[in-house]
Amino acid sequence: MVGHAEGSPLYPGARGKRGLSSWRWLLTRGGLSAVLATTSMSGAFACPDASPRGTGDLGLVIERAVGRVQLVETTGRTVLARIEGLGDLSHASLVYSRDGRYAYVFGRDGGLTKVDLLCARIERRVMQAGNSIGGAISQDGRLVAVENYTPGGVKVFASDTLELLADIPAEYGDGKRAKVVGLVDAPGSRFVFSLFEPGEIWVADLSDPRKPAVEKFGNVGKAPYDALITPDGRYYLAGLFGEDGLALLDLWHPERGVRRVLDGYGRGEEKLPVYKMPHLRGWAIAGRHAYLPAIGRHEVLVVDTESWTEAGRIAVAGQPVFVMARPDGRQVWVNFALPANDTVQVIDTETRAVVQTLKPGKAVLHMEFTPRGEAVWISARDDDRVLVYDTASFMRLTELPADKPSGIFFTARAFRVGF
């Protein structure tokens, strides 16, 4: 890493010794007017003392119990900085600005925090709801949408200022508010999300950000718990907790309505207890197949994304939580709910066999591949560490201390629909 100056404890040390000397340099060499000019320019490009650096190998790790994120880099596999003051991160996720510089962190307590990765600091922060679950960023990067449980709905903010632009209450029945889940960005300033209680899918078009146009699809199935959009931005797929199946909306043809796929995959058998809700995202897609967590079954379901019919199922060690394809689609990595939450299994997508079972640590909560997939970072909450594995040899490359780590998010997400 360039610019990790001696005496400057954290990258990039925006307020460190070098910062002061830079300012002194400006004052002595150019006089006040030059400083003012530089300052106004630096509104768009802060941290005048930091050496230039890209963000493509950066990421954030959520430290869920202490309201803090770690800034990490995946080239040297090190922690660059810790950023405090993000509130309740007990369920936290984030998205990145299109330039890969800023993260928008969605906290459980309704906090929306814009973090500057290059300066390793909080840029802005607003409390926008009482209880929040996640969010998405629009295709053009201008809008950040947050999905809320309390009060149930979606709020849309300007990504630069975090000004509230639109509030979409998730009302159903006689004025009740539903919890919103499965919010994704879709091409064309649209956001798609699901309503947990009434089982609805809504498509909000924010071409005019202050006047969202919402199209609603009712009776999509019982208790949608999360959803994904395929990497091409065409299909929105909501997982159902209350019944065996998933709800599919073709965003190229919304007039065809929502249809059920994998209907009755549980074959009427009694469900096993689900101690943690699975998560869905575009990482489920490997080649032409989607690999999805079954609910109440220790199986990964394989779905053909051309016909949307079942193409197989793979027995695994427990209730799957994250089922994530390596970026090249050759492997699918799976972690599990209690009591198998110390285990990670790797499926070879060519043979559909479990080819590796790892025990990375206690309470494995999340996995994140490096942008091209040569390594995977895994958080082990109860061991207070993040482990990095080589995905070809399955060797442990390193481990990093972290306080109750949960989500790991690399900046390559900035360039993917649905992340």
Next chain:
Amino acid sequence: MAFSGSRGFAPALFAGLVLSSVPACPADSEPGARGASPAPLRQSELVHLVRHDCGSCHGLTLAGGLGPALLPEAMAGKPIEYLEHVILYGRSGTAMPAWKGLVSEDDARWIAQELRKGFPRER
């Protein structure tokens, strides 16, 4: 959990509980006083379990998430036996699973009692 109608669920469960728990504990006259409290080490494991694993739906602060809030205000008026039963056997038709494979009856009762009082933080 509200999605299949929170009205009507609690009374039905509670009725079932009274029937099933009376034969099991014939000598019990004082609610919440049966059995032994978990040992201190187990108690700290349970605090961790509730804060982090129950917390994945109910929130680390137990202020609620996909599952309802478990703060004392929300627990007030709910009998210990009812809470213990929900912990052990879950609530059918909702996302609340049966935890009986992971916690004992004594564990569940202790958790229920602590939830009523205001659940301890992790040390």
